[in-house]
Amino acid sequence: MLTYSFENRGQQSLYEYLYRQIKNDILSGALKSGEKLPSKRALAKNLNVSTITVENSYNQLMAEGYLYSVPKSGFYVSDITSLKPLETLRPERRQKKEIATSDYYADFANNSTLADTFPFATWSKLNRMTMSDYAKELMMRSPSGGILPLRETIADYLYQFRGMLVEPEQIIVGAGTEYLYGIIIQLLGRDKVYAVEDPGYQKITRIYEANNVICVHVPMDKNGVNMNALTATEADILHISPSHHFPTGIITPVSRRYELLSWASQDEQRYIIEDDYDSEFRLTGKPIPSLQSIDSAGKVIYMNTFSKSLSSTIRISYMVLPKALADRYSQELNFYACTVSNFDQYTLYQFIEKGYMEKHINRMRNYYRVQRDNLLNCIRSQKHFNKVKIKEENAGLHFLLEIDTPYSDEELIKRIAKQGIHISCLSQYFHDKKRAKEHTLIINYSGIQPERIENAVTGLFHGVFEG
Amino acid sequence: MLTYSFENRGQQSLYEYLYRQIKNDILSGALKSGEKLPSKRALAKNLNVSTITVENSYNQLMAEGYLYSVPKSGFYVSDITSLKPLETLRPERRQKKEIATSDYYADFANNSTLADTFPFATWSKLNRMTMSDYAKELMMRSPSGGILPLRETIADYLYQFRGMLVEPEQIIVGAGTEYLYGIIIQLLGRDKVYAVEDPGYQKITRIYEANNVICVHVPMDKNGVNMNALTATEADILHISPSHHFPTGIITPVSRRYELLSWASQDEQRYIIEDDYDSEFRLTGKPIPSLQSIDSAGKVIYMNTFSKSLSSTIRISYMVLPKALADRYSQELNFYACTVSNFDQYTLYQFIEKGYMEKHINRMRNYYRVQRDNLLNCIRSQKHFNKVKIKEENAGLHFLLEIDTPYSDEELIKRIAKQGIHISCLSQYFHDKKRAKEHTLIINYSGIQPERIENAVTGLFHGVFEG
Numbered sequence: 001m002l003t004y005s006f007e008n009r010g011q012q013s014l015y016e017y018l019y020r021q022i023k024n025d026i027l028s029g030a031l032k033s034g035e036k037l038p039s040k041r042a043l044a045k046n047l048n049v050s051t052i053t054v055e056n057s058y059n060q061l062m063a064e065g066y067l068y069s070v071p072k073s074g075f076y077v078s079d080i081t082s083l084k085p086l087e088t089l090r091p092e093r094r095q096k097k098e099i100a101t102s103d104y105y106a107d108f109a110n111n112s113t114l115a116d117t118f119p120f121a122t123w124s125k126l127n128r129m130t131m132s133d134y135a136k137e138l139m140m141r142s143p144s145g146g147i148l149p150l151r152e153t154i155a156d157y158l159y160q161f162r163g164m165l166v167e168p169e170q171i172i173v174g175a176g177t178e179y180l181y182g183i184i185i186q187l188l189g190r191d192k193v194y195a196v197e198d199p200g201y202q203k204i205t206r207i208y209e210a211n212n213v214i215c216v217h218v219p220m221d222k223n224g225v226n227m228n229a230l231t232a233t234e235a236d237i238l239h240i241s242p243s244h245h246f247p248t249g250i251i252t253p254v255s256r257r258y259e260l261l262s263w264a265s266q267d268e269q270r271y272i273i274e275d276d277y278d279s280e281f282r283l284t285g286k287p288i289p290s291l292q293s294i295d296s297a298g299k300v301i302y303m304n305t306f307s308k309s310l311s312s313t314i315r316i317s318y319m320v321l322p323k324a325l326a327d328r329y330s331q332e333l334n335f336y337a338c339t340v341s342n343f344d345q346y347t348l349y350q351f352i353e354k355g356y357m358e359k360h361i362n363r364m365r366n367y368y369r370v371q372r373d374n375l376l377n378c379i380r381s382q383k384h385f386n387k388v389k390i391k392e393e394n395a396g397l398h399f400l401l402e403i404d405t406p407y408s409d410e411e412l413i414k415r416i417a418k419q420g421i422h423i424s425c426l427s428q429y430f431h432d433k434k435r436a437k438e439h440t441l442i443i444n445y446s447g448i449q450p451e452r453i454e455n456a457v458t459g460l461f462h463g464v465f466e467g
Numbered sequence: 468m469l470t471y472s473f474e475n476r477g478q479q480s481l482y483e484y485l486y487r488q489i490k491n492d493i494l495s496g497a498l499k500s501g502e503k504l505p506s507k508r509a510l511a512k513n514l515n516v517s518t519i520t521v522e523n524s525y526n527q528l529m530a531e532g533y534l535y536s537v538p539k540s541g542f543y544v545s546d547i548t549s550l551k552p553l554e555t556l557r558p559e560r561r562q563k564k565e566i567a568t569s570d571y572y573a574d575f576a577n578n579s580t581l582a583d584t585f586p587f588a589t590w591s592k593l594n595r596m597t598m599s600d601y602a603k604e605l606m607m608r609s610p611s612g613g614i615l616p617l618r619e620t621i622a623d624y625l626y627q628f629r630g631m632l633v634e635p636e637q638i639i640v641g642a643g644t645e646y647l648y649g650i651i652i653q654l655l656g657r658d659k660v661y662a663v664e665d666p667g668y669q670k671i672t673r674i675y676e677a678n679n680v681i682c683v684h685v686p687m688d689k690n691g692v693n694m695n696a697l698t699a700t701e702a703d704i705l706h707i708s709p710s711h712h713f714p715t716g717i718i719t720p721v722s723r724r725y726e727l728l729s730w731a732s733q734d735e736q737r738y739i740i741e742d743d744y745d746s747e748f749r750l751t752g753k754p755i756p757s758l759q760s761i762d763s764a765g766k767v768i769y770m771n772t773f774s775k776s777l778s779s780t781i782r783i784s785y786m787v788l789p790k791a792l793a794d795r796y797s798q799e800l801n802f803y804a805c806t807v808s809n810f811d812q813y814t815l816y817q818f819i820e821k822g823y824m825e826k827h828i829n830r831m832r833n834y835y836r837v838q839r840d841n842l843l844n845c846i847r848s849q850k851h852f853n854k855v856k857i858k859e860e861n862a863g864l865h866f867l868l869e870i871d872t873p874y875s876d877e878e879l880i881k882r883i884a885k886q887g888i889h890i891s892c893l894s895q896y897f898h899d900k901k902r903a904k905e906h907t908l909i910i911n912y913s914g915i916q917p918e919r920i921e922n923a924v925t926g927l928f929h930g931v932f933e934g
Contacts, residue, residue: 131591
């Protein structure tokens with residue numbers, strides 16, 4: 001009969017201690033494969049513990065595969081030849097690494113936002129209100145496309161700021177536009193040909209490629225995607241940013257917009273994905289109507305994100321599906337859980353509904369206008385200002401700086417980096433490198449600390465012309 | 468010369484009013500396609516406004532495509548035959564719909580958590596601390612796999628509770644396991660054959676199908692996925708939940724685990740996705756070592772979620788990639804932005820790091836144990852208890868109730884629904900309906916209000932045996 005002393009069990013429960021003793025005997029070979037164990041009652045009596053204690057230990061050993069039971073016979077030791085105990089050592093407590101910060105004095109290549117501009121106090125307050133006012137709703141599963149109040153509020157917001165008439169049911173909320181691109185591919189199909197702008201935001205190409213769909217590049221002319229080039233492709237789906245193209249800054253005029261809609265209407269398979277990512281930050285004049293708002297054939301999927309207007313680290317984006325596609329989504333993809341937590345959804349809902357979003361965007365628009373004007377003034381006051389040309393400074397959060405220089409773009413980037421300044425060039429965004437326009441810097445200014453603008457511009461010019 | 472009266476411009480700025488007047492004239496045909504407009508200076512003088520006002524109006528009209536400029540000549544009206552003004556009316560303020568709540572008195576088919584069990588006060592406090600302590604970090608882009616402090620904390624947590632030794636770099640944080648499945652497909656390839664358990668959680672099949680990958684179903688035996696059936700398939704990737712299978716409750720013993728690892732090691736392409744979704748809630752005994760922790764060949768992708776342990780509406784899940792796959796991720800998919808907001812990431816990081824997670828899980832384990840015991844007691848006290856059999860009640864947040872009844876499962880569900888109770892049956896989770904086991908109810912108890920247990924059980928039995 002098995003006998004164990006319980007003297008050294010320390011803090012362990014009787015059951016746990018017994019379980020470990022038997023397990024050790026199995027692992028050491030003291031108990032052999034196929035050997036029969038005493039009945040629960042017999043062992044309990046022998047060890048002077050309750051039957052329940054033995055039962056729990058046996059159950060645990062069975063669950064872990066060390067024992068098996070044979071009905072009406074008893075408990076037997078399993079064949080554990082392949083089984084070894086976990087030999088884990090508590091890992092050395094890793095040194096918490098410092099969060100990586102940019103080593104640059106100023107980063108014009110980065111389009112993130114500054115911490116100071118985020119409305120922490122309001123967001124935090126609404127967060128607290130959400131927790132107290134929506135305790136029950138927060139624990140209820142969100143519909144796949146997002147909670148209804150948020151989608152209704154976004155619909156109102158789109159009407160107010162973009163003149164768009166959409167139903168909440170057409171809106172799908174997701175954790176970032178990148179996630180939503182993946183959903184669009186699932187919705188429209190992997191057998192389609194997707195066209196993107198050249199030059200353009202390369203991440204979009206990478207996402208299509210990671211999803212194994214065919215992705216073609218269509219050259220831009222001064223009004224946006226070139227129509228002849230587009231029709232020459234086999235494209236079914238066209239992915240564009242007509243309100244403000246990154247990085248060229250091109251705003252597609254209304255006439256071209258109608259040409260694009262006309263292209264889309266020529267085939268049932270065709271759709272346009274309209275990425276309206278920074279339309280809130282058109283700094284001069286009124287925004288141009290979105291493609292979605294002048295589309296009468298249900299051919300436009302409109303996308304936008306709060307990552308741009310609030311903070312790049314808040315992952316809330318949305319798309320507006322044409323009604324037929326919204327129906328298809330609800331039939332085929334509705335099983336997906338919404339990727340944005342209810343906490344964020346309800347907080348954002350209140351942020352928009354209570355008017356904070358409008359205020360925030362107005363504040364940010366002014367902030368960015370001042371930021372841009374300071375930058376432009378600093379540029380204009382440079383000794384070598386006559387060798388540069390500022391372009392597309394009226395929209396979005398970046399502009400272009402054409403430079404009269406003998407250096408290649410690669411050399412320019414290095415020379416400017418030596419001044420502690422990170423810069424990107426237009427040429428880097430071309431897929432067709434033969435067409436790439438050289439000597440054009442992209443000045444993203446959303447993440448530049450205001451007090452560093454002057455030094456940053458001086459450093460940039462020094463790097464280009466004197467470094 | 469164009470002449471407009473500014474008398475009726477109301478609240479509009481001069482520029483905006485002028486822009487509208489000219490636009491209306493273009494739209495009405497008063498200004499015709501190709502017609503030349505006066506120079507900015509001449510029009511300004513004529514209207515007695517500043518040149519800037521006219522310039523702004525012209526720029527806006529150009530940006531919208533109504534005008535075009537010819538260098539050294541002037542401004543001309545575009546061909547706008549296809550262009551119509553937006554005819555949008557402010558939509559009727561939609562009646563905010565009530566948030567849908569379950570119409571059932573008790574819902575055993577739903578595995579969501581109750582609002583009362585979520586640690587609101589702590590979460591809210593940490594949220595506030597996050598906002599004040601991490602203002603700068605919150606605005607910095609998270610690495611694709613999640614912020615380092617959270618991944619380090621998860622690594623420690625996995626060591627402590629699952630005996631797993633993993634590097635933070637192997638951990639990828641994402642907005643829900645469903646999102647991570649999509650990433651796994653991109654990582655392992657669409658040309659692979661994915662195998663899932665039958666019976667099993669159907670959503671997994673739907674995700675594979677929505678991603679157009681081949682998905683085969685492997686029958687379970689009492690120890691988990693049947694090895695003969697598995698080897699008979701062409702499967703490259705096996706997706707399982709060995710710690711606690713839903714809905715059968717099967718715990719795969721160690722011997723079978725080694726067979727599974729052996730299967731995986733037989734081909735370079737093969738991997739096992741180990742979904743460990745509710746391992747924290749093993750109510751009896753110690754958890755069984757994860758497959759990941761006994762895998763020495765780098766063949767297991769471990770997945771878990773905080774949606775289960777905290778709240779189904781917090782969308783934070785993670786996976787642990789074998790080192791080679793973690794490298795592949797960082798080379799090929801690192802461009803994806805993390806889908807969980809920094810706010811949630813830092814809050815969760817503190818929640819785990821400060822020990823709240825451990826406390827919460829202990830509290831919930833006790834809560835669920837009481838919940839389960841109350842349910843079992845209520846069931847045992849029913850008049851018709853002799854006609855039912857309770858199974859797999861020791862793990863996870865559900866158990867099975869086998870019923871001796873002449874009714875079909877469809878009829879059972881209807882009869883029970885008449886009592887205001889929502890139930891699901893094991894048979895619904897079978898892909899191969901011929902193998903489906905009838906007359907077995909699934910009792911999910913995580914979302915049942917404690918005070919309703921007694922009535923719910925009585926109602927259920929009444930529905931089955933007397934209704």
